[in-house]
Amino acid sequence: MSNEAYQGTVTLTVAQATIRFLSNQYSERDGVEQRLIPGAFGIFGHGNVAGIGQALLQNEINPAEGENDMPYIMPRNEQGQVHAAAAFAKATNRMQTWMCTASIGPGSLNMVTGAALATTNRVPVLLFPSDQFATRIPDPVLQQLEDPTTLDISVNDCFRPVSRFFDRINRPEQLIPSLLGAMRVLTDPAETGAVTIAMPQDVQAEKYDWPVEFFARRVWHVRRPPAEKAALARAVERIRAAKRPLIVAGGGVIYAEASEQLREFARQTGIPVADTQAGKGAINFDHECAVGGVGSTGGDAANHLADTADLVIGIGTRFSDFTTASKTQFKNQDVGFVNINVGAFDAAKQSAVMVVADAREALTELIDLLKDHRVDAAYSAEIAAEKQAWERVTQECYHRDQTPLPAQTEVFGALNELMGEDDVVINAAGSMPGDLQALWQARTPVQYHVEYAFSCMGYEVPAAMGVKLARPESEVVAIVGDGTYQMLPMELATVVQENIKVIYVLLQNYGFASIGGLSESRGSQRFGTKYRQRGTGSHLADDELIKGVDIAANAASWGLDVIKVNGIQEFREAYRKAEASDRPTMIHIETDLYGPNPPSSSWWDVPVSQVSTLDSTRTAYEQHVESRRPQRHYL
Incomplete structure (x- = not known):
């Protein structure tokens, strides 16, 4: 013009x-x-x-x-x-x-x-x-x-x-x-x-x-800032000197569309790649160097390697509290950090060698600068052994065949096997993000959509609508807990009105599993975390369980197709039915409030009352003091 x-x-x-x-x-x-x-x-x-x-x-x-x-x-x-x-x-x-x-x-x-x-x-x-x-x-x-x-x-x-x-x-x-x-x-x-x-x-x-x-x-x-040559030189020097390096891949890798470069860099150097919640899928789970989730909600493979890492290479991560396990995860007293991040604020964390750059640009440079470098064979063998051990745990969690109520990990396992590599799983709050980060085997950068920076209850229902608008070709599956559902179900009406085809998986366990477990571990006996008949004003464990709230009926009243199932086999059949439908659908399944969840190899700092008349709280405080001993600033 x-x-x-x-x-x-x-x-x-x-x-x-x-x-x-x-x-x-x-x-x-x-x-x-x-x-x-x-x-x-x-x-x-x-x-x-x-x-x-x-x-x-x-x-x-x-x-x-x-x-x-x-x-x-x-x-x-x-x-x-x-x-x-x-x-x-x-x-x-x-x-x-x-x-x-x-x-x-x-x-x-x-x-x-x-x-x-x-x-x-x-x-x-x-x-x-x-x-x-x-x-x-x-x-x-x-x-x-x-x-x-x-x-x-x-x-x-x-x-x-x-x-x-x-x-x-x-x-x-x-x-x-x-x-x-x-x-x-x-x-x-x-x-x-x-x-x-x-x-x-x-x-x-x-x-x-x-x-x-x-x-x-x-x-x-949208700019892709390149890395400063001097900063890259400092990073390369630290990487070459490290014997047990570990990459922590964050959401910045996915946003920069740098997965191909990350996979090649890991293949070339043999450096293991752990992921954060936002970074899961940045490297495919079956890559030889992919070791899974790290930190408070991570798995054994990544966390065992993180415990002894002498260099942590953060790429596109902001090193949240969960990633560092409240500054207890990286236990090597001589551990150092190299941070590649488009933002200087995040690149400077952990007193790191800063590489302020777009993840794809920096990785492309590092591939060339380190083309003759690879970790020792013994370290590679250790990485492979950790991967194999955690794979066994993952399959056990996915296929417990638990009755009468399945563990939520069995639902995740079924979805992980049923969903295509370009389909999208969504979650945000409760105990589910922890289990998902530890267990979910993402094959592509698009498959895993867990909002865990704010971990906002109520995100999942409207988020499914937003993701489907962005990716109409994908099956979009939002896993919603009964507690989260009650926070913000209203956009179900919008989904129905606009005929936006999404699948909601509603896990009904009549309580708040995440906070209940946290409460119990911190000596507060799951107080106020179960749907109990109040009556006398109490919320103790022996109060009568309320099952009068019918979420399936409520979802149907919004206009969704609702499939109620019992057990994992029925769930698998229901998913295929929902997948074949052109209408928004909810699959409702009851799960065990008490898990079991994946084994934990890390920690999260949630303060415990220092004085109490309750034995449970006093015991929890003693455990908290002991767990906090490795905590330190990374200087």
Whole structure:
């Protein structure tokens, strides 16, 4: 288009200008361009129904010249819509995300948890919470928070600490630099997360003469920063000197689409590769150097090697508390770290040799620089032995043939065997992420989608919708605990309304297995973690178990096809039926609240009461003191 075509102005409301601008934004990496914001979620109220709501309607019925479609989906819960957008972004390796809008007050504030999840996980979401009147003539407007010390605050200020970018549009012309800044953050490979632009409801509907050039097609190039030569030299020196190196692959490997390079680097050097929750699948489980999950919820193979590693090479990982087992996992007193990360903040952790770079770029360089280097044969033999030993444990957990109620690990085993390599399993909270990280055998980078940075109960139901929108060709399977289900089931209605074919696997065990087990191990006797008849006000173990809540019937009432099964054989048959269906389906199965879970070879620091009248708590405190002895800063 010629420069003359961009001359002049066009009169639109702020909301209309927002939608027109967003419809023409694209991301690009490695020559592949795609719509950055391909659709909109929105729940409307008096804050946005006549602003962004009207703009989306106008886009659908009578789009402006040069304006692309902005498909709209009506969610049921504001937090849920942000989870769906975050899951979509994760499934597209952060190259795309959906916009989310909500009404003033409680509607917008409901998005804060989703914003925190996105920023914690470093995935982009774009939020437009509605705000009070900028003119302050209707004041206080319905649902407005009043602060007697200032008039320049609203509930939307709660987004500031959980957003990578926050702005408030008090005048129409402020929208131009704000949206440009928002796109920069959404496409930043390191400093991305929730982008929040608060929209006063009167400003949304206010007209302005916009420069036509503002709406031109823009391509935002997602950079792949190369590694500094000197930093690579320092890393190579440390790797060559190490006798027992270990790679910890995080989500950054998958987002950078660096799996091929990671597999080749491991094959060439023989260095074992452990994975975090976000990094599982970065290397295929049957690769000779893949040793599985590491840390508090890891397996024996990776954790035994981590215990004695003299060099840990973190690639695209932020070294969360679980990955380091609360700073007890890497027990070698002489252990050192090399961190390859696109963000300097994460690269600097553990006093590491820093390589601030895109994972694919850095690995490509290291493959060449270390082409003549390989670990000792004895170490390779040890890696193979650890892999074989953990494979036996995994198969035992997958095929317990436990009656009358199966362990949840048997359900995971069936899914692991039934699902295709490009299908996606989703989970986020409870004891399930721990079992999955330890046991799941991911064959591809797309197969494993576990949100464990924020581990937000309620993520799984809307996340399945988001992932399916991103990967319509895949079977998308969300494993949902009965506790998580009760937190946020509302998007089931959206899934049914939009006929989004996903499979939900509901594990019913009448309690909170994860926190129950944690409570018991810390001397609190599973208090408040089972569905018990309250009656006298107690929640002790001998209270009557409540089985009156029928989740299967509830799911059916949302419009899903529901299959109730008993045992693993029936579960396998039900999965094939759900797979063949073109409708959203839930498979409901009862599992044993008490597991058993995979054997643990690591630790997690959860403080225990230092004084107590309970024997269970006193014993747990003594164990906690002993378990904490290896804990240290990695300096």
